[in-house]
Amino acid sequence: MLTARKRTKRTVAVIAAALAASLVMAGCGDGGDEAGDGKSLKLWHYEAPNSAMGIAWKQAIEEFKKSHPGVTVKVEEKGFEQIQKTASMVLNSGDAPDLMEYNKGNATTGLLSKQGLLTDLTPEVTKRGWDKPLSPGVRTTSRYDAQGVMGSGNWYGIPNYAEYTMVFYNKALFDKHHIEVPATFAEFTAALEAFRDKGVTPLASAGAEYPAHQYVYQLALSKADRSWVDAYEQYQGKPDFHDAAWTYGATTFADWVKKGYIAKSSSGAKAEDAGAAFIAGKYPMFFSGSWWFGRFTSEMKDQWGTFPFPGSQLTLGSGGNLWVVPKGAKNKELAYDFIDITMKKGIQNTLGNNGGVPVAADTSAITDPKSKALIKDFTAYADGDGLAFYPDWPVPGFYDVLVSETQKLITGSAGPDAYLDALKKAYDAGAPKG
Numbered sequence: 001m002l003t004a005r006k007r008t009k010r011t012v013a014v015i016a017a018a019l020a021a022s023l024v025m026a027g028c029g030d031g032g033d034e035a036g037d038g039k040s041l042k043l044w045h046y047e048a049p050n051s052a053m054g055i056a057w058k059q060a061i062e063e064f065k066k067s068h069p070g071v072t073v074k075v076e077e078k079g080f081e082q083i084q085k086t087a088s089m090v091l092n093s094g095d096a097p098d099l100m101e102y103n104k105g106n107a108t109t110g111l112l113s114k115q116g117l118l119t120d121l122t123p124e125v126t127k128r129g130w131d132k133p134l135s136p137g138v139r140t141t142s143r144y145d146a147q148g149v150m151g152s153g154n155w156y157g158i159p160n161y162a163e164y165t166m167v168f169y170n171k172a173l174f175d176k177h178h179i180e181v182p183a184t185f186a187e188f189t190a191a192l193e194a195f196r197d198k199g200v201t202p203l204a205s206a207g208a209e210y211p212a213h214q215y216v217y218q219l220a221l222s223k224a225d226r227s228w229v230d231a232y233e234q235y236q237g238k239p240d241f242h243d244a245a246w247t248y249g250a251t252t253f254a255d256w257v258k259k260g261y262i263a264k265s266s267s268g269a270k271a272e273d274a275g276a277a278f279i280a281g282k283y284p285m286f287f288s289g290s291w292w293f294g295r296f297t298s299e300m301k302d303q304w305g306t307f308p309f310p311g312s313q314l315t316l317g318s319g320g321n322l323w324v325v326p327k328g329a330k331n332k333e334l335a336y337d338f339i340d341i342t343m344k345k346g347i348q349n350t351l352g353n354n355g356g357v358p359v360a361a362d363t364s365a366i367t368d369p370k371s372k373a374l375i376k377d378f379t380a381y382a383d384g385d386g387l388a389f390y391p392d393w394p395v396p397g398f399y400d401v402l403v404s405e406t407q408k409l410i411t412g413s414a415g416p417d418a419y420l421d422a423l424k425k426a427y428d429a430g431a432p433k434g
Contacts, residue, residue, distance in 0.1 A: 040072040041334045045101035051294040052356025053161060053320070059350050060341045067341075071334060091117040096326035099335035104141035104157060104322050105393030106149055106233075112324070113156040114148030119325040121155040124336050130158050130343060133360035137387040138162050138319035147432055150393075151234050157322025160342040162357040163290045164317025164378050164387065165214065167310075171303040173200070173284040185222070185311030192261045195284055201260060204283035206274040207267035207410045211288050212253075213402040214316055215262070216409070217391040218287065220249030222312035229314065229388045235432060241424040242417070250416035254409050267410040289316070293355035293374060305370075308377055317378070317387040319359070395430025 041064070047053040061073050076097065090096060091112065102109055112118050125131050131139065138159060145153035167188075174181055177198050182188040195202035205212050221229075223245040231237030240246070256262050266274070271288075278286040279300045286292075287309065296304060309315055323342070325335045341347060348361035353368050357378045366372055381387055392399035405422045408414035414422070 039070070039331050039334060040074050041068075041099065041331055041338060042074045042076065042097040043099050043338070044076050044097045047101070048295070050298050051291070052351050052354040055294075055354045056161075056347050056351035056356065057342065060338065060347050063341050063344075063347070064338050068334065068337065087112060088115060088117065091326045091328065094328070096328040098325065098329040098331045099338055100324050100326060101321050102157065102324045104150070104159070104318060104320075105390065106144075107393055107396040107398060109141070109157050109322055109324060110144045110148035110150055111396055113144045113154075114146070117327050118156045119327055119329065119332060121158065121325065124339075125155045125158070128336070128340055130339070131155075133343070134159070134319065135359075135382045137317075137382050137385060138359060141318050141389070142322065149234060149432070157324045158339050158343075159319030159322055160339070160348070160359060161320035161351055162318070162359055162378060162382070163320050164357070164381055165211075165218065165287060165289045165315050166306045166308055166377065168278065168286045168288065168292065168296065168304060168306050170278070170281060170284045171305055173281065173302070177284075179284075181305070181307065182310055183307070188310045191285075192256070193259075196260045201263050201283060202285055203256070203262050204274040204278045204286040205262045205266040206269040206271050207403070207407045208269055209271045209403060211271065211274065212262075212266065212410060213391055213406040215256075215287055216249045216253045216406060217388075218249075218309055218312065218316060219252045220245040221314040221316075221388050222309070223248045224314060224388075226314075226385055233389050233394055235394075239424075239427065241420045241427070246420055246423075247416065250409065250419050253406075254412075254416055254419075257410050257412075262410070264410060264412075267407045290355075290357050290374060290378070293370075297355050297370070306373065306377070308381075313384060314386050314388040315381060316390050317381060318389050320357070395427055398426060398430065401426040 045053075045057065047057065049055070049058070064073065065071070087102065087108075088111070102112070109118070134142070140151050142155050142157050142159060143153050144150055144156050169181060177195060177200065179191050179194050180187065182191045192202045203215075205215065227237065228245060232239045253262075257264060274286060275288070275292055275295070277283055279296065281302050323335075323339045325332055329335060343360055345360065345362050345365075348358040349365040352358040352361040352366040352371055352375060355368075355371055355374065357375055361375075363375070366375060392402050401422065405414065405419050409416070409419050
């Protein structure tokens with residue numbers, strides 16, 4: 001999430017209660033050995049305990065304890081936003097953790113690598129084979145060049161899961177209003193209109209955070225190709241913010257608001273508001289990411305399902321957030337060992353069976369039907385080079401620009417042309433020169 005995706009407030013709130021007791025005391029056992037010797041592994045991550053990643057990483061910590069007697073695992077209470085905003089300052093101090101989950105992309109991991117705050121993991125990748133299970137689209141966000149641009153250069157992060165966006169839908173509401181689940185874009189827009197005509201706002205959204213600007217980007221992607229994505233995300237060309245794709249994305253989104261497919265009141269809503277409203281059955285559809293999957297599984301009473309955004313070969317997605325090892329980490333070998341465990345098939349299978357998208361699972365071990373469908377759809381995007389990353393990644397600070405400008409598009413205080421002008425101005429100001 002964000003990437004463009006942000007963790008929900010709920011995620012931050014529940015971490016301490018559910019993880020602190022089980023993790024902070026991890027490994028406080030029998031004497032030390034060559035792997036432990038009384039050391040500790042200081043770990044920061046911000047996954048909810050009931051998320052696929054939270055469940056899998058708790059299992060990974062238990063395995064780490066067994067293989068590293070005498071090592072204490074210390075999990076600090078951090079939230080996505082907190083790490084996002086203070087990473088550079090903290091990693092430049094003596095308080096850096098040994099291992100940290102961090103957002104991927106030029107504006108985040110790329111920026112820290114450029115600032116010299118992260119450990120180059122290339123030797124460990126070669127030694128431990130972490131690259132082998134990763135598809136090209138997933139690898140992209142792990143490597144950064146000297147300018148902090150993703151896609152080439154040294155390895156500064158390792159993802160042990162992947163993520164992508166899709167349409168979540170409430171089966172009960174579709175059945176209640178006698179509307180067919182769409183398979184094409186024409187059927188999708190027909191369903192939007194049908195729900196609207198029945199007095200139901202069809203799409204959950206949020207303008208104060210993601211996913212509003214992700215709707216815009218996805219609509220643009222439906223008219224784009226890989227070269228368009230590479231120009232925008234990796235500076236392999238000059239993006240034209242008034243081309244057919246961007247213009248279609250902005251104008252169609254604004255049109256959907258005018259038609260009542262997206263509520264104008266969503267301009268002030270946050271991601272948690274949109275997700276909670278979908279869980280409560282207030283909206284029949286919600287376009288967002290696989291990171292919601294575990295939450296919907298555990299909390300949603302209505303039957304629900306997913307389908308790929310219709311009419312597009314590209315969607316928002318990438319490898320998941322990265323394990324990064326700060327340059328100033330005191331116990332790097334322990335950090336490498338923990339990453340290694342999270343890449344093992346047992347952990348990967350747990351991740352996959354709890355609504356995550358594993359990168360190295362045994363597919364025959366994934367038994368949950370919804371999880372099978374999730375992984376199948378992701379594999380189709382990955383194999384088809386269809387992962388288009390996230391719109392806020394290209395330049396530092398772009399997320400805030402996308403949020404504020406998309407809010408104007410929702411309220412009508414700015415039209416599509418002004419919206420695209422603002423995006424171009426901010427992008428050009430932050431992109432590498434020359």
